[in-house]
Amino acid sequence: MKFVDNVKADVTADIVYMMCPMHLLKLDEMMKKIEKGQILEIMTDYDGALEDIPQWCEKTGNEFIGIHEDEDYFKFYVRKLV
Amino acid sequence: MRCYLDHVATNPLDPQVFDAMLPYFKEEFGNPLSIYDLGIKARTAIENAREQVGKLINSKPSNIIFTSSGAEANNLALRGLAMAKQSTGKHVLVSKVEHHSILNSARVLEKSGFAVTYLPVDKYGVVDPDVVKSSITKETILVSITHASSEIGSIEPIKEISKITKQKKILLHTDAVATCGNIPVDVNDLDVDALSIAAHQFYGPKGAGALYVREGVRIVPLIYGGIQEGGRRAGTENVPAIVGMGKAAEIAMQRMSDRIAHCQRLRDRIIESILKIPNVYLTGHPENRLPHHASFVVEFIEGEAMLLMLAMKGIYAASGSACSSRALKSSPVLLSLGVQTALAQGSIVFTLGQGNTDAEIDYLLDEFPKVISRLREMSPFAKGWQQGS
Structure with missing residues (x-):
């Protein structure tokens, strides 16, 4: 897992306390809304996202930048490539 | 006579509301999550109702979570907001004139380790904003005061209370079940973070309620399962009831x-x-x-x-x-x-x-x-x- 600090996101989606599969649905929804090259930050406390979000990026051809652990949730950073 | x-x-159902609901009991019975046209029609109907209910309280549609009742909306607000904020404090304020769906939810929070202060009221059942202010501690995360008690009818000074909670960065919920649809309710004017509504209080159907939650406010769901209501309230939607609630909201605004x-x-x-x-x-x-x-x-x-x-x-x-x-x-x-x-x-x-x-x-x-x-x-x-x- 890639841990990152100080990533500047263009758009943030806060889905803390939302369970599976909201992390994937929100990711898909937000990625459709942003421009190529922009960075999406997803805040979630759902552990399954640790596996699912990098896999989703690999499958769809987008860049998984990494995660940042914040208090009791994670911040995932994804750059839109396609 | x-x-x-x-x-x-409860109120009798408005005949126009009944007419609007009817197709969703019969030919338009699809599950809103289904990707084919029957599902899309049901989903579109729910989103239309979300817009109608949003307009009634001057909210963005996306801030409306449909529930099964006003009581569920109150439970979701009190327990869901308190649970979401518990890392910053575990103290909640409610008034003594709240509905049982708030008072009993508060008691459940107490059993889970929260401290709850039950605020007194004056002889008219009105909460004094100064008492709210003086009851706030460093641990306070949430205040819930009814907009009006259905038992005594007094309207509470929510706008004044929201000035205090905003300044202290504490969440404010109001139970607007008795008011919403009956008198003007504007979430931005009241400046609340969450607000409960029940459709059958304004000629809509029973079994339909909603919780308004301001954008950016986190809430822990009461019901887990599917992705309905953005994951905030799982369970296949009661489409006819939601459609009826939307129609009732539209009529309430007009009349x-x-x-x-x-x-x-x-x-x-x-x-x-x-x-x-x-x-x-x-x-x-x-x-x-x-x-x-x-x-x-x-x-x-x-x-x-x-x-x-x-x-x-x-x-x-x-x-x-x-x-x-x-x-x-x-x-x-x-x-x-x-x-x-x-x-x-x-x-x-x-x-x-x-x-x-x-x-x-x-x-x-x-x-x-x-x-x-x-x-x-x-x-x-x-x-x-x-x-x-």
């Missing part, structure tokens, strides 16, 4: 001022006339109250007896909250106003609707004094009073 004066218990004028006039007739009966007192605020709400305590007799005798005449009213009435308990709301236990037993609440007529009110005002006289004749408590001692 049948005279229904219990509109805070609100007429409904208020109509009900207020009849309410004032009731209050003026009933207060002429000896030893009957108005409960709640004399002016700043729901336009369709007239509530009293009648000395020396019990509310239950009045209800039964009125029902025999075809007049339907309430005595305190439905829950207290069934449990034959003195209303905690009335006791919090400082009403003596014996007097609180004589609670009676008349709540009006758009269908009530002057002829019905004439009938009530003719029959109700007779009911009181008859019951006082039988009451052992009334004897001393009747003899003037």
Whole structure:
């Protein structure tokens, strides 16, 4: 897992306390809304996202930048490539 | 004559609402999550209703979470918001005139390690914003005060309270079940973070409610499962009820001022006339109250007896909250106003609707004094009073 600090996101989606599969649905929804090259930050406390979000990026051809652990949730950073 | 004066218990469904709901019981029965046209139609209908309900309270549609009732919305607000904020503090403020869906949720929070302060009210059942302010501690994360109590009708100073909670960065929820659809409710004007609504309070169907949650406010769901309501409330949606709620909201916006004028006039007739009966007192605020709400305590007799005798005449009213009435308990709301236990037993609440007529009110005002006289004749408590001692 890639841990990152100080990533500047263009758009943030806060889905803390939302369970599976909201992390994937929100990711898909937000990625459709942003421009190529922009960075999406997803805040979630759902552990399954640790596996699912990098896999989703690999499958769809987008860049998984990494995660940042914040208090009791994670911040995932994804750059839109396609 | 049948005279229904219990509109805070529930309202009859507006025929236009029924017509709007009907197709979703029959041909448009699809699951809103299905990707084919039947599902899309159901999903579109829900999103349309979300827009209609949003407009009623001046909210973005995306901030509306549909629930099964006002009680569920209150549970979700109190427990969901408190759980989401518990890492910053575990103290919650509620008033003593809240509905049981708030008070019992608060008790559940207490069992989970939260501290709850039950705020006192004045003799009209109104919370003092200064008391809210002085009750806030470093641990306070959430304040929940009803917009108006359905038992006494007093409208609470939510706007003033929100100024305090905003300054202290504390969440504010209001239970607007009794007000929303009946008087103007604007979430931005009130400046609340969450607000509960029930459709059957404004001629919509039972089984449909909503919780407004301001954008950016986190909430822990009560029901886990699917992705309905953005993951905030799982379970296949009650599409006809949600459609009905949306339609009822649209109609409420169109007719609100007429409904208020109509009900207020009849309410004032009731209050003026009933207060002429000896030893009957108005409960709640004399002016700043729901336009369709007239509530009293009648000395020396019990509310239950009045209800039964009125029902025999075809007049339907309430005595305190439905829950207290069934449990034959003195209303905690009335006791919090400082009403003596014996007097609180004589609670009676008349709540009006758009269908009530002057002829019905004439009938009530003719029959109700007779009911009181008859019951006082039988009451052992009334004897001393009747003899003037």
